[in-house]
Amino acid sequence: xxxxxxxxxxxITKRGQNVTFRCDPISEHNRLYWYRQTLGQGPxxxxxxQNEAQLEKSRLLSDRFSAERPxxxxxxxxxxxxxxxxxAMYLCASSLLGVGSLRNYGYTFGSGTRxxxx
Amino acid sequence: QQQVKQSPQSLIxxxxxxxxxxxAYENTAxxxxxxxxxxxxxxxxxxxxxxxxxxxxxxGRFTISFNKSAKQFSLHIMDSQPGDSAxxxxxxxxxxxxxxxxxxxxxxxxP
Numbered sequence: 759x760x761x762x763x764x765x766x767x768x769x770i771t772k773r774g775q776n777v778t779f780r781c782d783p784i785s786e787h788n789r790l791y792w793y794r795q796t797l798g799q800g801p802x803x804x805x806x807x808q809n810e811a812q813l814e815k816s817r818l819l820s821d822r823f824s825a826e827r828p829x830x831x832x833x834x835x836x837x838x839x840x841x842x843x844x845x846a847m848y849l850c851a852s853s854l855l856g857v858g859s860l861r862n863y864g865y866t867f868g869s870g871t872r873x874x875x876x
Numbered sequence: 877q878q879q880v881k882q883s884p885q886s887l888i889x890x891x892x893x894x895x896x897x898x899x900a901y902e903n904t905a906x907x908x909x910x911x912x913x914x915x916x917x918x919x920x921x922x923x924x925x926x927x928x929x930x931x932x933x934x935x936g937r938f939t940i941s942f943n944k945s946a947k948q949f950s951l952h953i954m955d956s957q958p959g960d961s962a963x964x965x966x967x968x969x970x971x972x973x974x975x976x977x978x979x980x981x982x983x984x985x986x987p
Binding site for chain 1: 880882910912917918919921922965967970973974976977979980
């Protein structure tokens with residue numbers, strides 16, 4: 759297992775276009791998270807999945823954003839009608855279920871997808 | 877709603893010195909406080925974490941000190957090295973499911 763994989767690494771798109779990002783989590787991790795990080799800021803929570811169920815969405819996730827995790831494996835994050843304010847690093851993380859042990863509760867992040875909307 | 881305040885925003889330390897980054901949180905029902913390290917172009921990586929049944933945790937040159945009554949915790953990097961130059965984030969739980977991150981501290985270690 760090579761960790762959390764995100765594709766593409768970089769995406770430049772014109773305003774108004776739709777974009778889709780993919781995240782492949784660590785295979786035994788059943789929790790998957792999407793975060794957004796803008797320059798000079800910490801990651802901000804967008805949404806998370808437990809298996810295939812999307813259990814929480816942030817207010818940051820407007821109607822233009824949608825995330826899926828079919829079959830509880832990889833996940834996709836789609837942004838429709840992109841705006842310049844969507845430019846950011848989109849980070850995916852995964853973790854094992856449970857808060858019992860320190861190892862199970864830690865997030866493993868991918869390297870992110872950097873989106874630039876021009 | 878959990879809020880996490882981190883300071884300083886940036887820090888310059890000479891090689892061999894001690895780097896100290898502080899973090900304050902509001903409320904949490906779950907006791908788990910991690911620090912993440914992020915290099916340019918990479919995602920954050922878990923550096924060290926503490927569950928506050930102890931007030932301090934040490935792993936190599938990295939130590940977390942925790943003050944539950946003050947709702948504060950800090951990261952100490954002993955014998956700081958140029959390879960430690962990175963951005964560091966603290967985080968605190970919001971509920972049982974997600975972490976809320978601080979704004980980050982950009983650490984530069986001068987050789």
